[in-house]
Amino acid sequence: MKKYALIVAGGSGTRLGGPIAKQYRPIGGKPVLMHTLAKFQAFDDKLSLILVIPGGDFDFWQNLCGEFGFNIPHLLVAGGQSRFQSVKNGLDAIADTEGLVAIHDGVRPFVKQHVIEQSFQTAALTGSAVAVVELKDSIRKVEPSGTSVFQNRSEFRLVQTPQTFQLKKIKKAFEVEESAAFTDDATVYEHQGWQVSLIPGNLENIKITTKEDLEYAAFLVSKA
Ligand SMILES: Nc1ccn([C@@H]2O[C@H](COP(=O)(O)OP(=O)(O)OP(=O)(O)O)[C@@H](O)[C@H]2O)c(=O)n1
Numbered sequence: 001m002k003k004y005a006l007i008v009a010g011g012s013g014t015r016l017g018g019p020i021a022k023q024y025r026p027i028g029g030k031p032v033l034m035h036t037l038a039k040f041q042a043f044d045d046k047l048s049l050i051l052v053i054p055g056g057d058f059d060f061w062q063n064l065c066g067e068f069g070f071n072i073p074h075l076l077v078a079g080g081q082s083r084f085q086s087v088k089n090g091l092d093a094i095a096d097t098e099g100l101v102a103i104h105d106g107v108r109p110f111v112k113q114h115v116i117e118q119s120f121q122t123a124a125l126t127g128s129a130v131a132v133v134e135l136k137d138s139i140r141k142v143e144p145s146g147t148s149v150f151q152n153r154s155e156f157r158l159v160q161t162p163q164t165f166q167l168k169k170i171k172k173a174f175e176v177e178e179s180a181a182f183t184d185d186a187t188v189y190e191h192q193g194w195q196v197s198l199i200p201g202n203l204e205n206i207k208i209t210t211k212e213d214l215e216y217a218a219f220l221v222s223k224a
Pocket residue numbers: 008009010011012013014015016023052079080081082083084086087105106107108207208209
C-alpha cells in the first residue's frame with residue numbers, strides 16, 4: 001500500500017519567539033525539520049515525503065538544504081493560516097486516494113521508528129492511528145468559579161503525532177469548514193462520525209513549543 005508522510009511546518013513559532021521560526025532552529029548542529037524528515041525516511045525510503053512550510057520560506061529552506069547537504073527527496077507545499085489549512089494544502093497535493101498518510105508536526109523530531117510503524121499498521125486495519133501517551137502528573141479541572149476538581153488521570157491521554165489515516169477517509173474529512181474544535185487531525189476525522197484508534201506514542205516525542213522545549217530537544221539530540 002502506498003505510504004505518504006505529511007510533515008506540517010507552516011507555523012511561525014510565536015510561543016518560542018526569536019528571529020528564525022522554531023522548525024528551522026538548529027538542534028545538534030542541524031535544523032529541527034531535517035531531523036524530523038530523516039526519521040520518516042529511515043522508516044521507509046520509498047515513502048513519499050511532503051513538507052508544508054510557509055510559502056514565503058521556500059528559498060530560505062532550499063538554501064538551508066544546500067548549506068547542510070540535505071538531500072532527502074520531498075515535495076514542498078505552501079502552508080495556510082492555521083494548522084488545519086496547512087494539513088489541507090498538503091492533502092490536496094496528494095493525487096492518490098488509495099494508500100495511507102501519516103500527518104506529523106515538523107517540530108516533533110523525536111518520534112520513534114516503532115511508533116511510525118505501528119501507526120501505519122493500525123491505520124491500514126482500522127482507518128486511523130493516533131499516537132498518545134499516559135499522563136505522569138495529577139490533573140484537575142478548573143471550574144469557572146475558581147474551584148477545582150480532581151480528575152482520574154487514567155481516563156486521559158496526551159495526544160501526539162503521527163496521526164495516520166487511510167487517504168480516502170482523511171481527504172473526505174478535511175472537506176469541511178474549519179472549526180475551533182479541530183485541534184488536530186483526529187478531531188477532523190471523528191467529526192465524520194468515525195472513531196479514531198489510539199496507539200502508544202513515545203514520551204520523548206515532544207512538540208517543541210517553548211524555549212525550554214528547545215533546550216530539552218538539544219539535550220535529547222546530544223545523548224542520542
Ligand atoms: N499555520 C500553521 C500553523 C502550525 N503549523 C504546524 O503545526 C505544528 C504544531 O503547531 P505549533 O506548535 O502551534 O506551531 P506554531 O504555530 O509555529 O507555534 P505557535 O503557536 O507558538 O506560533 C508545527 O509543526 C507548525 O509548524 C502549520 O503547519 N501551519
